[in-house]
Amino acid sequence: MITKGIDYPGYCAIDASGDLWVANIGGIDVVEYMKGSTTPHATITKGLTYPIGIAIDHKGNIYVSNYRPYSAQNIQVYAPGSKSPSRTITDGVSSPVGIAVDAHDRLYVTNQDLPSQIKEYRFGQSTPYRTITEMLSYPAGIVVGKNGWLYVANGGQYSDERAILEFPPHSVKPSSKKITQGLFDPTGVAYYPPLLP
Secondary structure, three states: OOOOOOOOEEEEEEOOOOOEEEEEOOOOEEEEEOOOOOOEEEEEOOOOOOEEEEEEOOOOOEEEEEOOOHHHOEEEEEOOOOOOOOEEEOOOOOOEEEEEEOOOOOEEEEEOOOOOEEEEEOOOOOOOOEEEOOOOOOEEEEEEOOOOOEEEEEOOOOHHHOEEEEEOOOOOOOOOOEEOOOOOOOOOOOOOOOOOO
16 A cells, blocks of 8 residues: 555556556645555656646656646646656646547547547647547546557536447547446546556
């Protein structure tokens, strides 16, 4: 059990070395734990206001979503080994929660503000090139499988909207498969085997 360095944790990610990175909302930081350790190894604070989502690409860049407050809603990008953001993504960002990267290091961001959306960014870009809106209502967690499919935890205001949705590769429309059984308010999703390490 990890308790040191954690104060209201959000999402987490594993890097190519097997180290754990946690978006720590309460501490307003991102905390790294070396593989197998329960003691913080490194902490990132610069550029963070409400870190909730986190993803790491194949090059080691770390992406962190600042959910709020107000004008600070953005995605901060940290180069490998850096504790200061190399760039900030604001275009297309509105109450971002979950973020993920795919096998081609494209970035996906779930925006909970209405109208709820998922924005997709090509690697290194700060302007979205695709938007997904269909059947989304307060999307939270998002993950990309090795097969290229997107899996989204859709919170929803009403019980029939609360589901895990799947989107085929390169599609803005969900498949007919919709997981609803046993869900109350899904916020996170994971995929095995993961894209990383």
